[in-house]
Amino acid sequence: MTRRDNVEYGDREIAMPNEILRSVVGSGVHGIAIEGTDDHDEMGVYIEPPEYLLGVERHRDDYIWRTQPEGVRSGPGDTDLVMYSLQKYLRLAIKGNPTVMLPLFAPEQSLVVLTPLGEELRALRTSFLSRLAVERFLGYMRSQHERMLGQSKRNVPNRPELIVKYGWDVKYGSHALRLAHQGYEIAGTGTLTLPMPTREREQVLAVKRGEVPRDEVSREIGRLEAAVRDLLDTGRTPLLATADYTLISAWAVDAQRRHWGWV
Template sequence: MSTAPGTVLLSGIVGSTAYGLAHAGSDVDRLGVFAAPTEDIHGLHRPAESHVTTAPDRTLHEAAKWCRLALAGNPTAAELVWLPDELYEVRTPLGEELIAIRGSFLGARAVRSAYLGYATQQLRKLRTRDTSDPVTRARAAKHARHLVRLLDQAVHLHESGRNLVRLPDAGRVRDLGERIVEDPARAERLLAAAAERLDRPGVLPDRPDERPADAWLRRVRAAHWTHRPPDTQA
């Protein structure tokens, strides 16, 4: 595994493996949160906030960036704190604290906007695929599966307050994905039905509570501050 850009606080296997949709040829995707050295953040040039590698497939977000993504309802970032226990590969005490406050990142507006937005993107991508070609048809089916998965997760979040990362019926999602490839209008009906349910009263607050994230991030900064005397000229 490649060198981390800072201290990894929380990391795990995400994507199709986490959803239960992986097959023999699926990639194994990893996502994590890291803390940059606090003193580096105060310099003229801030450290990169995300690091992406392809061997292995891994994305690491700096703690502050991950918090911003999660507070905005980003489905990909948010799933990190809702993984089944066996999929975590790094769980530091600060990572455990982040899992403990995961509910505070949820807000009804952000969930509706982000999840419906990502699902709509999958539909647009699906429509660009030539389904007469086996390779591009397989990609279209993948877009369709993720569309169904995103809508299921959005409704479950809205109605229960919990993120359903591991799908309870992966076979249904696969079958429905194949039917959507044959008839993309099914996806439009699914989107409309999900939007209607998301417009009903749910259990989530209108907006997330930023205070726990802010307090956690301050603890991260304090824990990763190493005082170094300033350079002096001879």
């Protein structure tokens, strides 16, 4: 049998030595991993050399490594690593990408790499949260909810084993419910708790274990979405409209200059 190589894109020799932050992401950091059913996901941030940013040649601004070969879904025991250049990471985080937010809020036990610059970046975490970020959480939630209900344009489930076992994809359901809870927390409090608070975590785990009917899960997702919308529409949220671009940009310029030894 022909051996298929794992996936690797980008320049490892640029990403790894210049890494400032990496954490576990995915189910593990949320506290909803079920042993023997989840892969291991990590996300990191690195600072590119100055010639990558100031020169005219184009370079990849990420590094990706996966245990499995191209086209093969990751499974239990597999590792997926995604690393972004600082500039790309900040652009995604400012827009409120839910997964990209995780290294900023991950608990200490989920951190894999943390340098002084990484600590500074994490100290800015609440500056990234905004009403725009909540809208992104809701957008991702709706996408997962549609897939849970079989209403997505991607009609073929990518986890047919769950369809056979439960009659529906409970993992989509758990993702949608998690995002709904987290969107509500961010909109109401201006922060994100990781791992998830106990009550919400147990609710999501029950869905992931197939213990809650799909219709009941869908109703709870709808209830939470309506509650989030009410907080945003009535202004009962501590969040600003967008992330603090000025603060984040000023830090990024200074951090890169220090990393390059320009100060």
